[in-house]
Amino acid sequence: MTLNVHDSLIPEAALSVTGLTDYIQDLLEQDDQLRQVWVIGEVSSANPHRSGIFFTLQDPDSKASIQCVVWTSQLGKLVQLPVAGEQLIILGSIRVYPQRGQYQLTIWQALPAGEGLQALRYRQLRNRLEAEGLLAQSRKRPLPTHPQIIAVVTSPQAAAWGDIQRTLWHRYPGLQVLLSPAQVQGELAPASIVEAIERVEQDGRAQLLILSRGGGASEDLACFNDERVVRAIAQCSIPVLTGIGHQRDESLADLVADVCAHTPTAAAELAVPELATFYAEHQQRQQALNNAVHQVLNASNQQLQQFKERLQRLPIKRQLRDEQKAIASKRQQLIQYTSRRLSQDSQHCEFLRQRLATLDPENVLKRGYAVVRTENGMIARSTANLVTGQELQIQLGEGQVKVNVTEILD
Incomplete structure (x- = not known):
């Protein structure tokens, strides 16, 4: 008989995961108050799906949130569809999703309750920033064409950091990438992001700053709508490129940045050119230049050949022979004249020599x-x-x- 020590250590009252989940499910779904409950909150994110709409209902003050779903069959009965930023009064029941160990609110009805507090704060802050001109296109700076040093503000544990490094080094080998670590989610994130941007400013080496984070629910990205973060971006002395990883909405950080991309990878692609593409373009230009030179050379050769053919058709050879004869005749005449003058001058010189000799005192x-x-x-x-x-x-x-x-x- 083999004794299993582990068997002796397991309490008889221990439940399996399924048993515990079933127990929680019975508690929540059988509770009379939770079978039909009215809840008021603000829609922080909404994701349409073929089976319905999945959204998050949030309490703006306490940050408490609950996952909600309204199935496709129920959508036509709603007075108000869930839209991010809107405040709703919803009627539903609590249901447990065993596969994920989560509970959610299944919606029967949704009534409008006015603009959400977060949406109101967002709109007020945006209006104030626009009035100051911080969102104007005229103040946006172009990205450097060939940066040598780039600073990245993100979480070192985030997948975005790895994506940015791989993309930058693949497209632009030899680039120096500086990480200024920051929290990019939670209540401490705004102050952490501002501090990370200030570190880049104090370091002074980077020519471009990338502010990035991967995708997430709207409530996870709330730090990028914080006024402190927005003003830090606006006051940054070097161009700022955001890649915050959400396709549906633009944060205030995106709007104030010089350039924004929807993903960290897209931001890295915008930050640097692809050297392989430059090399291919250089080869194409070189080939085009060679072709142009050959075309000009061929055209010149053709034109020269045409001139030769035209010259051959002209009676120029006879003219050249006549000119050569005339030149030879003139040459002979010049030689004869020169010889005659030389003889005359020689005789005159001899005469003068003799006269000088008669006048020489020695003689x-x-x-x-x-x-x-x-x-x-x-x-x-x-x-x-x-x-x-x-x-x-x-x-x-x-x-x-x-x-x-x-x-x-x-």
Whole structure:
């Protein structure tokens, strides 16, 4: 006999999950007060479905909420359909959904009870922000084309953070991504988001800020309608891109941001270009440029060929031969004229040389004449300037002598 120790530790009164759920279901669904109950609250979110409308009814003051459903067969009987932001008085009964361990209110009737408190506060705040010009398109800044550093404000545990990182690094390798962690749900979320934005401002490195969070019910996204968050975005010194992950509504954070996307992944895609796309476009431009060059080159070659054909059809060869003959004749005439002038000039030069030779003093001296010079080298041309005892220099045909004047003869 084998003894199971665990069997001995299980109390006899222990219930299975199904047993406990059945017990809760009997308590709630059999309660006379809960079988038909009137409830007043504000619709915080509504999701149409083919089987009906699922929505959340919330108490704006206490934040208490209950899940509700109105089936398709009952929709036509409602006085007022559930719309987010509207306050309703509903009649229904409590039902337990065992598969999820949840209870919900099945709706029979819904009556209008005026605008919801949250919707009223939202509308008043939006009107005030619009009056200040914070939602104007004219104040929105363009996103940087090629940011090198991007800051992300979100929860580090959120799936949005992982989606943004994967998308950014896939599209733009080498990008630096800074995380400024923040709570993005709950009562502490607005102050946490504002502090995270201020950290990015103080750091000063980022060129773009992404404020992001994944999808959720409208009540989970209430922090993005908080005035503190909205003003922090408006006062941020760098462009702000929101990707808050809800398709149906726009939060005030979306409206005041420079650019908004409906999901974190879409925000990351807007934040940076895809380098692979740039590379493909560059190749296309390069190919287009090559094609354009080849087209111009081909057109030029065709035009050149046409010119050649036109020249061949003209009687230009005969003209060229005639011009060549004329040039040769002119060349021969120029050579003859030049030779004749050269001969004449040579004869003239020889004549001048001979005349110069007759006038050369050395030639005169060689014929027996002499040149008399005084002490200062001046030629003595008359005896009137000479005195006895004066020294003279006589240049002969060959050589020179010095003499003294002993007598001057008239």
